[in-house]
Amino acid sequence: MESKGSSCKGTWSLLLLLVSNMLLCKNVASVPVCLNGAVSCEKYIKDLFDHAVMQSHYYHVLSTEMFKEFDRRYTQGRELFTNTFNGCHTSSLPTPEDKEQAQQTHSEDLLNLIHSILLSWNDPLYHLVSEVRGLQEAPDAILSRAIEIEDQNRRLIEGMEKITSQVHPGAKENHIYSVWSGLPSLQMADEEARLSAFYNLLRCLRRDSHKIDNFLKLLKCRIAYNNNC
Amino acid sequence: MDLWQLLLTLALAGSSDAFSGSEAISPTLDSASQSLQSLNASLGTNSSGKPEFTKCRSPELETFSCHWTDKIQHGLESPGSIQLFYIRSLGANLKQLTSEIQTARKNTQDWTEEWKECPDYVSAGENSCYFNSSYTSIWVPYCIKLTNNGGTVEQKCFSVEEIVQPDPPISLNWTLLNISLTGIHADIQVRWEPPSSADVQKGWIVLEYELQYKQVNETQWKMMDPVMSTSVPVYSLRLDKEYEVRVRSRQRNSEKYGVFSEVLYVTLPQMSSFVCEEDLEFPWFLTTIFGIFGLTAILFVVIFSKQQRIKMLILPPVPVPKIKGIDPDLLKEGKLEEVNTILAIHDHYKPEFYNDDSWVEFIELDIDDLDEKTEGSDTDRLLNSDRQKSLNLLGAKDDDSGRTSCYEPDLLETDFNTSDIDDGTSEVAQPQRLKGEADLLCLDQKNQNKPSYPHASSVTHRPSVIRVEEDKPQPLLTGETESAPQVVPTQINNPSSLANIDFYAQVSDITPAGSVVLSPGQRNKAGTAQSSVHAEEVSLCQANFIADNAYFCESDAKKCIPSAPHTEVKSLTEPRFNQEDIYITTESLTTTAGRSGTVKHTPSSELPVPDYTSIHIVQSPQGLLLNATALPLSDKEFLSSCGYVSTDQLNKIMP
Numbered sequence: 001m002e003s004k005g006s007s008c009k010g011t012w013s014l015l016l017l018l019v020s021n022m023l024l025c026k027n028v029a030s031v032p033v034c035l036n037g038a039v040s041c042e043k044y045i046k047d048l049f050d051h052a053v054m055q056s057h058y059y060h061v062l063s064t065e066m067f068k069e070f071d072r073r074y075t076q077g078r079e080l081f082t083n084t085f086n087g088c089h090t091s092s093l094p095t096p097e098d099k100e101q102a103q104q105t106h107s108e109d110l111l112n113l114i115h116s117i118l119l120s121w122n123d124p125l126y127h128l129v130s131e132v133r134g135l136q137e138a139p140d141a142i143l144s145r146a147i148e149i150e151d152q153n154r155r156l157i158e159g160m161e162k163i164t165s166q167v168h169p170g171a172k173e174n175h176i177y178s179v180w181s182g183l184p185s186l187q188m189a190d191e192e193a194r195l196s197a198f199y200n201l202l203r204c205l206r207r208d209s210h211k212i213d214n215f216l217k218l219l220k221c222r223i224a225y226n227n228n229c
Numbered sequence: 230m231d232l233w234q235l236l237l238t239l240a241l242a243g244s245s246d247a248f249s250g251s252e253a254i255s256p257t258l259d260s261a262s263q264s265l266q267s268l269n270a271s272l273g274t275n276s277s278g279k280p281e282f283t284k285c286r287s288p289e290l291e292t293f294s295c296h297w298t299d300k301i302q303h304g305l306e307s308p309g310s311i312q313l314f315y316i317r318s319l320g321a322n323l324k325q326l327t328s329e330i331q332t333a334r335k336n337t338q339d340w341t342e343e344w345k346e347c348p349d350y351v352s353a354g355e356n357s358c359y360f361n362s363s364y365t366s367i368w369v370p371y372c373i374k375l376t377n378n379g380g381t382v383e384q385k386c387f388s389v390e391e392i393v394q395p396d397p398p399i400s401l402n403w404t405l406l407n408i409s410l411t412g413i414h415a416d417i418q419v420r421w422e423p424p425s426s427a428d429v430q431k432g433w434i435v436l437e438y439e440l441q442y443k444q445v446n447e448t449q450w451k452m453m454d455p456v457m458s459t460s461v462p463v464y465s466l467r468l469d470k471e472y473e474v475r476v477r478s479r480q481r482n483s484e485k486y487g488v489f490s491e492v493l494y495v496t497l498p499q500m501s502s503f504v505c506e507e508d509l510e511f512p513w514f515l516t517t518i519f520g521i522f523g524l525t526a527i528l529f530v531v532i533f534s535k536q537q538r539i540k541m542l543i544l545p546p547v548p549v550p551k552i553k554g555i556d557p558d559l560l561k562e563g564k565l566e567e568v569n570t571i572l573a574i575h576d577h578y579k580p581e582f583y584n585d586d587s588w589v590e591f592i593e594l595d596i597d598d599l600d601e602k603t604e605g606s607d608t609d610r611l612l613n614s615d616r617q618k619s620l621n622l623l624g625a626k627d628d629d630s631g632r633t634s635c636y637e638p639d640l641l642e643t644d645f646n647t648s649d650i651d652d653g654t655s656e657v658a659q660p661q662r663l664k665g666e667a668d669l670l671c672l673d674q675k676n677q678n679k680p681s682y683p684h685a686s687s688v689t690h691r692p693s694v695i696r697v698e699e700d701k702p703q704p705l706l707t708g709e710t711e712s713a714p715q716v717v718p719t720q721i722n723n724p725s726s727l728a729n730i731d732f733y734a735q736v737s738d739i740t741p742a743g744s745v746v747l748s749p750g751q752r753n754k755a756g757t758a759q760s761s762v763h764a765e766e767v768s769l770c771q772a773n774f775i776a777d778n779a780y781f782c783e784s785d786a787k788k789c790i791p792s793a794p795h796t797e798v799k800s801l802t803e804p805r806f807n808q809e810d811i812y813i814t815t816e817s818l819t820t821t822a823g824r825s826g827t828v829k830h831t832p833s834s835e836l837p838v839p840d841y842t843s844i845h846i847v848q849s850p851q852g853l854l855l856n857a858t859a860l861p862l863s864d865k866e867f868l869s870s871c872g873y874v875s876t877d878q879l880n881k882i883m884p
Contacts (some may be wrong), residue, residue, distance in 0.1 A: 210368065
């Protein structure tokens with residue numbers, strides 16, 4: 001199952017690369033979303049993206065603050081934690097890793113990727129809220145933000161689906177997401193291991209929120225502002 | 230022991246498979262770094278410093294560079310042998326590709342096989358390593374390590390999106406927005422361009438900016454809130470100052486700012502040559518001017534407000550009735566000397582009359598001298614009557630010198646019309662005759678005696694009561710005129726001289742017409758009710774007497790009274806005259822033409838009539854209000870004598 005999925009993913013990403021290489025273009029030609037340059041359509045698209053960008057920005061701010069609060073309170077930036085990269089469960093998603101790659105990715109794909117990432121975080125965020133309460137002297141700042149992020153994640157998913165329906169009306173629904181299996185690590189008895197698991201999870205969240213924010217801004221400028229933000 | 234641990238860890242680190250996962254590497258690396266640090270510490274006893282990373286920075290989220298310090302202990306290590314190695318976890322793409330190759334891959338962060346050396350030691354400067362865009366992957370964890378002759382000095386792990394510090398903005402410029410009306414402050418708009426390296430247009434990186442400004446001579450920068458746009462207004466800059474402006478930028482979601490831009494010097498145009506003083510200085514000039522204005526305004530207000538009061542003080546609003554020539558206060562105070570002087574000024578009155586000695590002097594005057602006297606007598610002027618007639622009348626009838634009684638009934642028979650003292654009409658003729666006789670009679674008696682007449686000072690508050698201590702009945706009429714009570718001693722030796730003799734008559738009231746109402750004096754004990762007649766006669770006589778400065782008894786005065794319509798009065802006249810204590814009061818004397826109505830008839834003689842009434846009020850210049858009930862108790866005393874009360878008696882009487 002997993003291998004099949006991974007093989008599907010692998011072929012898909014290969015295809016993506018081939019297409020991008022074949023085209024030999026750095027930038028994906030901006031396809032006009034609105035037909036005949038309808039003003040109301042463009043305005044609506046702009047509003048959608050502006051709203052989405054605002055949401056993603058807030059999403060990233062929340063995750064950053066939560067990570068910083070946790071680090072300040074529990075790990076204090078120790079190298080034990082900072083130099084440990086356990087990897088994120090969303091790493092398997094073929095997201096572009098630099099600007100060139102991002103620019104070569106189609107908007108539809110990019111939108112789907114964003115959607116997938118958000119879907120992947122549904123489960124972890126749900127468990128994060130419940131597990132943070134079990135932390136020793138859990139501060140309200142972390143807990144409140146965890147709850148807020150969970151809501152924000154849901155809102156972003158809705159936003160993305162709206163944008164997708166607007167930008168790519170005929171696209172089939174995206175159901176790809178990464179499964180998170182880190183729950184046992186959050187419930188470990190060993191305090192340090194547990195803290196490390198939390199630390200890692202929050203760091204991954206921060207990274208993914210930054211990724212989502214960046215992609216959306218890129219798409220906004222590409223689609224709504226025609227590469228001229 | 231430490232060295233063996235170090236060697237062991239290094240061997241393990243080197244031999245460990247890069248794909249084994251971060252769990253294996255990280256603790257290995259970590260322990261290796263700790264061991265290295267401890268080794269360095271033990272080995273380098275003098276090494277206070279070691280190369281360490283100062284910062285790793287990505288300006289545009291596309292490349293990054295790392296810098297380190299080169300603090301190598303000289304002599305201990307060979308310089309320039311520092312190397313940087315990096316390792317990065319595999320991206321998803323590569324991971325998938327290599328998944329086929331290495332099945333023993335954990336679904337975690339995968340590292341590259343080995344540490345790779347820095348691709349570019351030069352581009353970023355000395356002691357730096359520059360990773361261009363091909364070597365840079367965003368959202369991918371990196372670890373770098375610094376080695377010195379193979380020995381790891383420091384290791385650091387990070388993700389590129391975490392180390393974003395944009396370049397400073399470029400092309401700063403400012404434009405003038407507006408200048409305040411006072412010409413002191415101005416607003417400017419500062420604009421800049423985002424750093425060229427940052428791809429803001431495509432939205433790959435979103436920046437926010439922070440502007441700082443200060444005056445040239447200041448040390449503290451003023452910060453403004455971060456803004457997303459590339460232009461911002463700066464308000465309220467002083468026109469005469471020069472300012473410095475700088476801007477820095479940061480990735481929107483990050484904390485760290487980039488370096489500051491170049492300083493922009495803002496020199497605002499001088500609008501006017503007038504240099505405003507410092508705000509801290511006290512505006513003395515304006516303060517003095519406004520103070521002067523305020524004080525003058527207050528002064529004017531005070532003056533004008535006080536003016537009314539001053540006016541009121543000087544000029545009382547209520548006009549005070551004033552006797553011509555005499556201050557009413559003097560009369561109230563009772564200063565005789567002053568009154569004398571005033572009277573002397575006005576009516577040629579002889580102040581001597583007010584002296585006791587003057588009485589004596591006056592009495593001793595020869596009748597023959599009466600004519601001379603009467604010419605300039607005050608009574609003459611008072612009565613303003615036909616003195617001559619009266620005098621003649623008086624003188625003609627004065628055959629009674631030596632009579633015991635001052636009162637001649639014959640005189641009373643005559644019908645005299647009371648005349649105004651001032652007018653001196655012909656009506657006075659007849660009563661004047663009577664008055665003259667009576668006066669003469671009394672004068673004779675007077676001459677025999679030297680009565681001490683009371684001082685006329687009592688005139689002020691009381692009628693000009695001049696009493697003689699003598700028992701001789703001597704009618705005393707005190708004529709009180711407008712200006713002052715005229716004390717006219719009557720000295721009549723013969724009727725002819727009556728006219729020249731001053732007499733006293735008590736003025737009870739002064740009518741509005743100007744006539745003097747003389748008090749009729751006390752009734753005859755017999756009860757004759759001819760007081761009115763007496764009054765009339767007396768008034769008439771009084772006129773003469775007054776004109777003649779005659780001093781006459783009531784009886785004589787009664788003679789002057791014409792036949793009054795009241796028979797009672799007539800009947801009373803004789804007995805009254807016969808009595809000593811008959812005094813003609815002003816009440817019984819009237820000098821007005823329409824006298825009948827104005828005559829104040831005294832009641833029956835049984836009731837002692839106060840002969841002398843106190844001056845109640847000195848009203849208008851034309852009148853004196855007399856208090857009719859002034860002397861109720863002193864009647865007996867009055868009755869004791871002929872009608873004259875001595876000064877002593879008077880003093881007893883008067884409170």
